[in-house]
Amino acid sequence: MQDKDLLAGARNLLVNCGGLRAGDRLLVLREDPANGYYDAAIGDAVLAGARALGIVAQAEILPFDPMGAALPPGLAARMKAADRVLFLSRSGDQIRFSADMQGIRPIMSYALDAGMLASGFGRANYQGFVALKDAVNALMAAAQHIRVTCPLGTDFSGPGAAYPKSGAADVAVARFPMSVFAPVPVQGFSGVVMQDGFLVGTGSKFYEPYGCDLREPLAVHFRGSVLEGFSGHETDVHCARVHYAKVGEQFGLDPMTMHSWHAGIHPGCAYGMAAAENYERWSGGAFGNPRLMHFHTCGHYAPGEISLNVLDPTIEVDGMAVWKDGVFDPHLVPGGAEVLAQHPCIQAVFDAPAQAVGQGPGGRLAG
16 A cells, blocks of 8 residues: 555545545544544545645544434534535444435545555545446436346346436435445335345444344345345244344334345445454445445335345346346446546456455355
């Protein structure tokens, strides 16, 4: 990792994503590195990059609340006084679907450490990936039929994405890097999702236990927004039922629900640790890789409270495998080839896609 790569990642974050210029004010809200989620080096790199660009940056440690309670008194006023607010904290993930953030212009970083910021994940042009995401949204919305499968037996299908008339439902917080398309609502979809390794939370709230280990792949059957049941190893089925019921009771929601799904679009996203080492960190750091698609479940809202994660999906849109065994081909998306031609740095990450997405022994998403 070289200083020039860190500076390039910081510039991509602050300028291409944040739209900041010399003299603008940036507030960086950092989670305590002792929590083991964000490292200290990424915050230092962002602040150094801001200084190099003439941006007036301030940083403060934001206490992390696992349940995502209201922000500390006075913070909203400090956020509104800044031109942009950067969350190097899971708190930004917890409020990413909140309309209360409109007007504050926050950014949530899914680059969790200096290595991710300096890699192709952090350096590949942000606006180019926004254009690619918009192109995928348009493809999903115009589709007549979508089918998702995986090597373990996932097989569900439905019509094109029934996005709201106002457009694809998206978050109120800018995400950096841009690494997923807008969640596809489950209306009209049905089938089975094969969940390997574990059940895990969504980053909305951090409850205990956050992950539920599975002995074998678990079949999750659904029709529309209804999670109809589980099948597989009897211990896994019991674990899933208890886990869903407990989380639903804890937050006063109907646990047996499916809300939406989407997949990664950023092949620069690499996650080198095994998921089981830190489920919380994995769920917030690996999902942008095209080798992963995930469902928002346990709640009639995005992102819900439990996610289902599928490794190496094939996503067929009107019979065309836009994702094939975890490989996303942007040339099959109208406008995708133009994005790659305009941004050689994006072409570079597609030419050498990251393969590490948190697999344990044997290459599975083992718990």
